[in-house]
Amino acid sequence: MNRITQRMNALNEAGRKAFVAYIVSGDPRPSVTLETMNELVDKGVDIIELGIPFSDPMAEGKVIQSGHERALEHNVSLTSSIEVVKQFRERDNETPVVLMGYANPIERKGYQIFADMAADAGVDGVLTVDLPPEEAVDLNAELKRVGLENIFLLAPTTTPSRIRDIVSLASGFIYYVSLKGVTGAGHLDLGSVKSKLSEIRKMTELPLCVGFGIKDGASAKAVSEHGDGAVVGSVFVDRMGELANASDAEIVSAVGQLAANIRLGLDS
Amino acid sequence: MNDLTSAENIDYSCFPDERGHFGIYGGRFVSETLISALDELAAIYGRLKDDPKFQEEFDKDMAHYVGRPSPLYHAERWSREVGGAQIYLKREDLNHTGAHKVNNTIGQALLAKYSGKKRVIAETGAGQHGVASATVATRLGLECEVFMGEEDIRRQSLNVYRMKLLGAKVTSVTSGTKTLKDAMNEAMRDWVTNVDDTFYIIGTVAGPHPYPELVRDFQSIIGREARKQCLDQTGKLPDVLVACVGGGSNAIGLFHPFLNDETVKMVGVEAGGDGVETGRHAAPLNDGIPGVLHGGRTYLMEDENGQIIDTHSVSAGLDYPGVGPEHSWLKDLGRVDYVAVTDEEALSAFRELTLVEGIMPALESSHALAYAKKIAKDMSPDKTLVVNLSGRGDKDILTMADIDGITV
Numbered sequence: 321m322n323r324i325t326q327r328m329n330a331l332n333e334a335g336r337k338a339f340v341a342y343i344v345s346g347d348p349r350p351s352v353t354l355e356t357m358n359e360l361v362d363k364g365v366d367i368i369e370l371g372i373p374f375s376d377p378m379a380e381g382k383v384i385q386s387g388h389e390r391a392l393e394h395n396v397s398l399t400s401s402i403e404v405v406k407q408f409r410e411r412d413n414e415t416p417v418v419l420m421g422y423a424n425p426i427e428r429k430g431y432q433i434f435a436d437m438a439a440d441a442g443v444d445g446v447l448t449v450d451l452p453p454e455e456a457v458d459l460n461a462e463l464k465r466v467g468l469e470n471i472f473l474l475a476p477t478t479t480p481s482r483i484r485d486i487v488s489l490a491s492g493f494i495y496y497v498s499l500k501g502v503t504g505a506g507h508l509d510l511g512s513v514k515s516k517l518s519e520i521r522k523m524t525e526l527p528l529c530v531g532f533g534i535k536d537g538a539s540a541k542a543v544s545e546h547g548d549g550a551v552v553g554s555v556f557v558d559r560m561g562e563l564a565n566a567s568d569a570e571i572v573s574a575v576g577q578l579a580a581n582i583r584l585g586l587d588s
Numbered sequence: 589m590n591d592l593t594s595a596e597n598i599d600y601s602c603f604p605d606e607r608g609h610f611g612i613y614g615g616r617f618v619s620e621t622l623i624s625a626l627d628e629l630a631a632i633y634g635r636l637k638d639d640p641k642f643q644e645e646f647d648k649d650m651a652h653y654v655g656r657p658s659p660l661y662h663a664e665r666w667s668r669e670v671g672g673a674q675i676y677l678k679r680e681d682l683n684h685t686g687a688h689k690v691n692n693t694i695g696q697a698l699l700a701k702y703s704g705k706k707r708v709i710a711e712t713g714a715g716q717h718g719v720a721s722a723t724v725a726t727r728l729g730l731e732c733e734v735f736m737g738e739e740d741i742r743r744q745s746l747n748v749y750r751m752k753l754l755g756a757k758v759t760s761v762t763s764g765t766k767t768l769k770d771a772m773n774e775a776m777r778d779w780v781t782n783v784d785d786t787f788y789i790i791g792t793v794a795g796p797h798p799y800p801e802l803v804r805d806f807q808s809i810i811g812r813e814a815r816k817q818c819l820d821q822t823g824k825l826p827d828v829l830v831a832c833v834g835g836g837s838n839a840i841g842l843f844h845p846f847l848n849d850e851t852v853k854m855v856g857v858e859a860g861g862d863g864v865e866t867g868r869h870a871a872p873l874n875d876g877i878p879g880v881l882h883g884g885r886t887y888l889m890e891d892e893n894g895q896i897i898d899t900h901s902v903s904a905g906l907d908y909p910g911v912g913p914e915h916s917w918l919k920d921l922g923r924v925d926y927v928a929v930t931d932e933e934a935l936s937a938f939r940e941l942t943l944v945e946g947i948m949p950a951l952e953s954s955h956a957l958a959y960a961k962k963i964a965k966d967m968s969p970d971k972t973l974v975v976n977l978s979g980r981g982d983k984d985i986l987t988m989a990d991i992d993g994i995t996v
Contacts, residue, residue: 374894374895375764375895375896375897376764376769376770376773376881376882376896377773378618378619378773378776378777378882379619379777379780380777381777382763385763385764389763389764392895395893397893398893398894399893422880423617423880424879424880424881424888424890424894424895424896425893425894425895426894427878427879427880427885427894428877428879428890428892428893428894429894449619450617450618450619450880450883451617452616452617452618452619452620452623454607454615454616455615455616455617472620473619473620473621474620475619475620475621475623475624476621477620477621477622477623477624477625477783478620478623478624479624482623482624486620497619497620497621500621500780500781500782500783500784501621501780501781502777502780502781505781
């Protein structure tokens with residue numbers, strides 16, 4: 321069984337919600353990423369979403385755009401990010417890692433080569449923001465071939481018939497985009513999240529993780545009450561940016577503290 | 589995906605397919621939140637494009653607001669000096685607001701009106717599309733916000749002020765390279781946030797389906813007119829069409845109504861900047877590879893990791909690392925040739941047409957003129973070559989003065 325499903329099953333049995341943390345690979349510099357991943361796990365993160373930096377991150381708000389730019393200044397790439405996962409797996413063989421990014425770096429690498437590299441390194445899932453199911457057929461086949469989960473987004477604007485189509489292709493978990501907007505936006509509406517999640521729930525057994533606009537333990541807990549977990553990203557990336565000139569140890573510790581607080585809120 | 593590898597036996601009017609694909613190009617590569625808005629747009633456009641009332645309104649605006657049909661002008665003196673084919677200029681520079689861009693913004697603003705949206709947004713590089721969007725928005729009483737790279741705002745201060753006079757809000761984009769591609773990213777981010785009440789007027793034949801199709805359809809008025817005018821004036825179809833290609837909307841507008849005319853040869857001219865061999869250019873069809881950006885698959889300028897790279901051109905309107913997907917398809921099919929001319933060649937064509945014909949072309953269109961001259965001289969005088977003079981050069985006067993070391 322894939323690490324994502326194992327983890328989600330274990331959480332479900334324990335009556336806990338999944339804490340999914342997003343950071344950008346190589347932000348603010350490559351030396352800090354591996355230790356940050358380990359620290360996140362130590363502080364209670366269940367699934368790591370490793371953002372692959374891209375020059376044109378269309379779905380990101382200002383905070384995560386800046387994270388991508390900081391990483392690109394160090395020439396962080398899809399290849400070097402997969403290498404980090406490989407190193408992470410030397411110590412941690414249980415925490416699921418999902419690569420989250422945009423289609424073009426994967427297109428450039430080639431779907432087949434990418435799928436093989438990612439599977440060999442110990443990646444568990446792939447979420448390609450700008451690859452809706454209609455355009456994901458070929459990548460889907462490659463991911464399936466090597467046993468990687470293809471994580472799809474559902475949005476407040478996704479129609480019921482589309483939800484049915486997408487959940488039939490998705491695996492691992494469903495990433496529900498909580499609002500109409502970009503990452504880090506400030507207009508989360510819990511009421512609409514709740515009603516959409518219950519609509520989706522009727523159509524799939526897959527775990528539902530909610531992201532976009534979740535800033536702390538309280539909002540993480542609130543959104544996950546109607547789903548199976550919360551995705552938190554901008555808060556971590558923002559801290560990375562503030563501490564861009566601090567030492568690796570300071571950055572790792574600060575991000576760890578944030579994670580510990582969110583875990584506490586999620587479990588309260 | 590279709591496996592056609594030859595340009596023979598293709599009915600070009602049948603593309604894109606229902607999901608927006610031109611062969612392997614085009615499509616819809618956006619985040620899930622925008623899919624329903626694109627479906628809605630495709631549905632509304634599908635309904636209106638054959639609606640006589642909509643067409644009548646569009647045609648009326650084209651005639652009385654834009655000033656169409658634009659003339660097809662036989663540049664006799666220039667043809668004589670070049671010493672080969674007869675060169676005709678399709679005078680899109682005479683349109684209201686000074687370029688072909690308005691054909692598309694009128695069409696999309698009508699779509700916005702019919703969709704009941706109160707607000708329009710647009711991206712702009714040189715500012716021409718921004719001005720054309722602000723113009724139609726204010727006329728229809730729609731709120732308008734234009735996204736423009738910080739770098740372009742500095743280079744094109746005149747157009748920024750024009751947009752403000754027209755009541756638009758101009759928002760400076762400071763991410764990435766601070767140019768057109770980043771302005772387009774920011775417009776997409778705004779759209780995803782305000783998708784319920786906002787219509788995104790994309791300025792070229794790029795972006796996710798159905799934009800490449802509908803922008804092409806609105807711009808095809810250029811080619812439909814040119815085809816008829818050419819038959820009227822010369823009694824035959826033209827031998828060669830030449831147009832500049834940035835995103836490629838003026839080129840596809842001229843080419844599309846001729847694609848099924850096998851005898852008509854077509855050339856798209858990209859911005860060669862300092863020269864394609866130097867890497868400092870904006871010519872993805874000459875020196876790029878297929879990839880995914882701004883919602884579609886197309887030829888792109890990118891590095892070995894798939895990151896989009898900086899482009900260079902003296903002409904801000906061609907300074908874009910991608911190109912409309914239909915052009916990528918036409919290139920692979922061999923139906924259209926895509927070449928590049930350098931900044932220097934374009935500047936020289938700008939000066940030449942200004943002095944010989946008294947017509948000051950936009951620097952974008954000057955690329956097409958430069959290449960037309962190269963091939964016209966090797967053609968016989970009974971041949972006809974049509975160049976799309978996509979815009980006027982008024983907006984480039986400060987750039988020219990700067991190059992000449994003159995403070996205006």
